[in-house]
Amino acid sequence: MRLYTFLFVLIIQILLLYPPIVHAAEFAADSDKDGLIDQQETTVYFTDPQNADTDKDGFTDGEEIISGHSPHIAKKKLHEHDYDKDGLNDYLEIAFGTSIGLGDTDGDGHPDYDEVMHGYNPLDMSPLATFPLRVEVDLSTQTLVYVVNEKKVKEFPVSTGNPQTPTPPGTYEVMRVVPIARYVGPGYDLPNVKWNIQFRKGGYFIHGAYWHNDFGKKTRSHGCVNMRTADAGWLYQYMKPGIPVVVKGTTPKRRIVGT
Numbered sequence: 001m002r003l004y005t006f007l008f009v010l011i012i013q014i015l016l017l018y019p020p021i022v023h024a025a026e027f028a029a030d031s032d033k034d035g036l037i038d039q040q041e042t043t044v045y046f047t048d049p050q051n052a053d054t055d056k057d058g059f060t061d062g063e064e065i066i067s068g069h070s071p072h073i074a075k076k077k078l079h080e081h082d083y084d085k086d087g088l089n090d091y092l093e094i095a096f097g098t099s100i101g102l103g104d105t106d107g108d109g110h111p112d113y114d115e116v117m118h119g120y121n122p123l124d125m126s127p128l129a130t131f132p133l134r135v136e137v138d139l140s141t142q143t144l145v146y147v148v149n150e151k152k153v154k155e156f157p158v159s160t161g162n163p164q165t166p167t168p169p170g171t172y173e174v175m176r177v178v179p180i181a182r183y184v185g186p187g188y189d190l191p192n193v194k195w196n197i198q199f200r201k202g203g204y205f206i207h208g209a210y211w212h213n214d215f216g217k218k219t220r221s222h223g224c225v226n227m228r229t230a231d232a233g234w235l236y237q238y239m240k241p242g243i244p245v246v247v248k249g250t251t252p253k254r255r256i257v258g259t
């Protein structure tokens with residue numbers, strides 16, 4: 001019996017040391033020779049592993065992924081297409097390593113989109129696996145971007161402080177969030193202002209602005225960062241004290257930016 005046990009253990013050990021080569025080959029197989037292995041095609045890109053040019057546009061699936069184009073729709077770039085319609089475009093899905101064909105890649109019940117926007121790792125079921133979040137306001141371009149794990153996931157047009165009352169550049173963090181506020185000052189009284197995110201002492205907020213539509217075009221404020229109310233509402237749901245807010249660039253001398 002001992003000899004049999006010894007032989008059995010020996011065989012198991014040999015198998016563990018030298019797993020059948022066919023497994024490695026199968027794992028790395030690229031049946032249609034388009035540069036994407038079969039497993040990637042079926043679980044990540046949702047392309048046809050037996051057809052090198054899934055969308056029949058003359059470019060192989062591998063060429064399209066490398067050059068930032070959708071392998072599913074001709075003439076569309078990855079960031080212009082959301083194959084699984086989960087809110088994360090295909091470019092961001094690949095950047096975060098999620099499947100472009102599954103809305104909940106790690107199967108934890110939380111959609112990829114929600115996990116990424118709240119700063120949770122969509123490939124890790126642990127609630128402790130988090131990403132750094134940041135808001136960046138660019139005075140020069142009058143834009144605000146939301147950055148998750150060093151990737152720009154959303155961009156919005158904004159109106160920052162006018163040259164005589166500029167939004168001060170610097171690195172701040174969210175101090176508090178207030179759903180509805182009233183702003184009163186010399187010559188203005190603005191009630192029912194929604195989605196207020198304070199980032200600097202002295203009354204500096206990011207907030208919705210219902211009294212103009214110059215976002216991305218003109219500076220407008222006394223130092224706050226104005227957004228469309230809907231855009232501010234989107235950002236507000238992910239904001240909490242401590243999230244960095246970086247204000248960079250230069251306030252345009254003329255009030256008109258772009259067109």
Ligand SMILES: [Ca+2]
Binds near residue numbers: 030031033041049
């Ligand atoms: Ca392939």
Ligand SMILES: [Ca+2]
Binds near residue numbers: 053
């Ligand atoms: Ca193609």
Ligand SMILES: [Ca+2]
Binds near residue numbers: 087088
């Ligand atoms: Ca998607």
Ligand SMILES: [Ca+2]
Binds near residue numbers: 107115
């Ligand atoms: Ca998930």
